[in-house]
Amino acid sequence: MPPTTPTVVVVDDDISVRESLELLIQNEGWQAALFESAQEFLTRLPTVVPSCLILDINLPDLSGLDIQQHISHERSSTPIIFITGYGDIPTSVRAMKAGAAEFLTKPLNDQILIDAIRDAVHRSQAILKRESAQRLLQGRFDSLSKREREVMNLVVKGLMNKQVGFELSITEITVKAHRGRVMEKMRAATFVDLVNMAGKLGIGTA
Numbered sequence: 001m002p003p004t005t006p007t008v009v010v011v012d013d014d015i016s017v018r019e020s021l022e023l024l025i026q027n028e029g030w031q032a033a034l035f036e037s038a039q040e041f042l043t044r045l046p047t048v049v050p051s052c053l054i055l056d057i058n059l060p061d062l063s064g065l066d067i068q069q070h071i072s073h074e075r076s077s078t079p080i081i082f083i084t085g086y087g088d089i090p091t092s093v094r095a096m097k098a099g100a101a102e103f104l105t106k107p108l109n110d111q112i113l114i115d116a117i118r119d120a121v122h123r124s125q126a127i128l129k130r131e132s133a134q135r136l137l138q139g140r141f142d143s144l145s146k147r148e149r150e151v152m153n154l155v156v157k158g159l160m161n162k163q164v165g166f167e168l169s170i171t172e173i174t175v176k177a178h179r180g181r182v183m184e185k186m187r188a189a190t191f192v193d194l195v196n197m198a199g200k201l202g203i204g205t206a
Helices: 015-027 039-042 064-071 089-097 112-144 146-157 161-168 172-186 191-201
Strands: 005-011 030-035 051-056 080-084 102-105
Touching: 005 015, 005 039, 005 146, 015 030, 015 112, 030 039, 039 064, 051 064, 051 112, 064 080, 064 089, 080 089, 080 112, 089 102, 102 112, 112 172, 112 191, 146 161, 146 172, 146 191, 161 172
Parallel strands: 005 030, 005 051, 051 080, 080 102
Antiparallel strands: none
16 A cells, blocks of 8 residues: 555644644645644544644643543544643643653744654654554454464463363364464464464463
8 A cells, every 4th residue: 555644633723823834734745634623623533644633732622631631542643742832841741741742832943843743753653553563463363263262372371282282172183283273374484473473462471
């Protein structure tokens, strides 16, 4: 698939800020999505693509910190850059502790903002890549039969084929057959690969 153009989302009730940021964003080759209120943004969340969110702390309906808390789970792949005309240290500390990528004060320095957006977009791309890989891995695991999952669970714990057979009351030959199918379906080239996959899936650790 062709690379997806990152989207930079701006939520600010000042139209002059939105328009100036739109030009800045587009000049860097990114897509701009503009919203004038928290409610408008929350009801029209953009498609999940590499992105970052430029969020004004002081909005007329919800504060930027409220939005940050609201989307922290469902939009974990979207780093937030807070902007404000009159920020204070406690607010900035709270925002950064909650995972904000940056906290900038107006008037904004274009180059500093561009650098912050670029770093945030790179972070978003890395997060989405990891999430995609995890979904792919989970899909492979879901394709295993119940018995194959049982075999995999015991194998990655370090049990030998004979021990697995004893635990499941099946023959060693049957264990080998299931183990081979597990390796094939999970696309694991080596036993170490399978163990690493199991770790990422959170299985075989109990």
